[in-house]
Amino acid sequence: MNFSFLHFFHFNYTFQWGVAFAHLPELLQGAVVTLELGLLTFWGGALIGLLGASLKTFGGPFLRRVADVYVVFFTNTPALIQIYFLLYGLGDIGILWDPFTCTLIGLTLNAGAYLTEIMRAGFISVHRTEMEAAETLGMSVWQRIRFVIVPHIAKVIYPALANFFIVILVMGTSVGAIVGVDELTGQAINISTENYRWLEMFVVVAGIYVVLTLIASLSLALVGRWAFRVKAKVL
Amino acid sequence: MLERLAMEAPRFFAPHNLALLLEAMGMTLALTVVGCVLGFLLAFGIVFLRQTPGRLALPIRFMAIFYVEIFRRIPFLVVTYLVLFFIQAFVNNASLFAIAVIAICIYSTAYTADIIRGGFESVARQQTEAAAAMNFSRWQTLVSVIIPQSWPVILPPAVAFAVGFIKDTALVSQVGVFELTFRAKEMNNEGFSALLVFGTTALLYFAMSYPLSRWGRWLEQRLASSPSKRSQQRLRPAHRS
Numbered sequence: 001m002n003f004s005f006l007h008f009f010h011f012n013y014t015f016q017w018g019v020a021f022a023h024l025p026e027l028l029q030g031a032v033v034t035l036e037l038g039l040l041t042f043w044g045g046a047l048i049g050l051l052g053a054s055l056k057t058f059g060g061p062f063l064r065r066v067a068d069v070y071v072v073f074f075t076n077t078p079a080l081i082q083i084y085f086l087l088y089g090l091g092d093i094g095i096l097w098d099p100f101t102c103t104l105i106g107l108t109l110n111a112g113a114y115l116t117e118i119m120r121a122g123f124i125s126v127h128r129t130e131m132e133a134a135e136t137l138g139m140s141v142w143q144r145i146r147f148v149i150v151p152h153i154a155k156v157i158y159p160a161l162a163n164f165f166i167v168i169l170v171m172g173t174s175v176g177a178i179v180g181v182d183e184l185t186g187q188a189i190n191i192s193t194e195n196y197r198w199l200e201m202f203v204v205v206a207g208i209y210v211v212l213t214l215i216a217s218l219s220l221a222l223v224g225r226w227a228f229r230v231k232a233k234v235l
Numbered sequence: 236m237l238e239r240l241a242m243e244a245p246r247f248f249a250p251h252n253l254a255l256l257l258e259a260m261g262m263t264l265a266l267t268v269v270g271c272v273l274g275f276l277l278a279f280g281i282v283f284l285r286q287t288p289g290r291l292a293l294p295i296r297f298m299a300i301f302y303v304e305i306f307r308r309i310p311f312l313v314v315t316y317l318v319l320f321f322i323q324a325f326v327n328n329a330s331l332f333a334i335a336v337i338a339i340c341i342y343s344t345a346y347t348a349d350i351i352r353g354g355f356e357s358v359a360r361q362q363t364e365a366a367a368a369m370n371f372s373r374w375q376t377l378v379s380v381i382i383p384q385s386w387p388v389i390l391p392p393a394v395a396f397a398v399g400f401i402k403d404t405a406l407v408s409q410v411g412v413f414e415l416t417f418r419a420k421e422m423n424n425e426g427f428s429a430l431l432v433f434g435t436t437a438l439l440y441f442a443m444s445y446p447l448s449r450w451g452r453w454l455e456q457r458l459a460s461s462p463s464k465r466s467q468q469r470l471r472p473a474h475r476s
Contacts, residue, residue: 089428
């Protein structure tokens with residue numbers, strides 16, 4: 001039998017898990033930055049999303065068009081390119097922001113576009129009769145948003161929002177590592193370029209991401225149950 | 236700034252430069268299509284394993300669930316690095332394209348498995364029970380009862396996922412595959428203005444992603460009212476939606 005294909009493989013790699021675990025404190029620092037970035041992105045994006053969804057639902061034709069263009073553009077281009085544009089493109093015309101700011105702004109604009117769509121779905125779920133009742137009571141547009149729409153849609157869109165927060169935490173924040181933000185993935189890259197234990201480092205980092213998102217999902221499910229009586233899925 | 240852009244534009248939009256960008260776009264699309272189609276097929280396998288009945292199959296079910304839950308919680312960038320270094324630790328001269336496709340495949344399998352499971356569960360229970368009563372095997376039930384009824388439910392979100400993944404393949408540029416983002420970074424390093432390069436790249440991604448997402452939405456509406464779906468609704472008792 002011919003075993004020549006075995007030349008493709010080599011099995012002399014020795015794992016050194018101790019090296020990876022020795023850097024756990026630095027990685028946990030990175031995890032804190034990841035969580036910060038995730039929370040800031042989410043809340044910033046939620047504000048933009050609220051504005052965008054309001055424009056799309058109540059705005060005039062022009063404002064609606066603006067919100068549409070924003071959503072379509074940001075949901076159809078990669079977050080990485082948006083961040084590169086902010087970091088290097090704006091650098092060319094003299095606007096120099098540090099990588100963290102660029103990542104935060106890029107991810108927030110990106111999240112805002114997705115959250116506009118999620119929140120619009122919530123806005124649509126509000127029944128017409130509810131709005132008419134609010135109007136009959138003499139509520140202004142702002143009062144209608146504050147006292148009728150928001151409490152109603154909070155319950156409807158909570159599962160989607162909770163899910164999107166996890167998406168930001170998982171897919172979003174790690175993009176920052178590429179431009180040099182010291183979040184969890186970034187820390188792993190920093191440490192690995194020094195000690196060359198890439199494989200071990202990234203296995204440990206993957207584990208931390210799993211634990212981090214599991215904690216986030218669990219707390220979001222508990223908050224949802226407590227505040228909005230939503231049965232959000234943990235797994 | 237505008238002067239610089241105007242000066243660079245002819246060189247940037249020169250035919251050979253545009254050819255490079257088009258080639259890179261092709262690479263991005265190839266990565267997405269190969270990775271997501273393979274992932275879609277593997278996801279069927281995962282769901283099939285997850286629904287294996289019996290107590291003896293508990294470890295199999297557990298592993299299927301474990302796979303999906305774990306890989307949905309790890310960033311795609313980390314998966315890419317893991318695949319890269321794992322393969323490089325054990326295989327000589329592995330092609331970067333293969334590494335990128337494997338990473339995409341692992342990731343898309345985890346995501347589409349949930350879509351497929353949702354589709355399978357949308358088929359009324361009585362259908363499976365009827366198939367069991369007629370002594371269909373699990374495979375027969377899947378192929379001739381469940382899949383024909385659930386594909387209108389599965390296909391639109393699966394297509395939407397794949398189209399969305401065109402953007403996420405940008406992260407694969409970190410491995411060194413010659414796709415659009417990698418090319419863009421290279422051109423920026425060659426001295427082209429970042430504004431021009433990344434602006435154009437964003438537009439090129441848009442040109443790939445937007446028409447396909449529109450097509451996906453059209454497909455969804457089309458399938459929502461297709462004859463197969465209508466007959467499916469007729470088959471089900473009215474009180475059980």
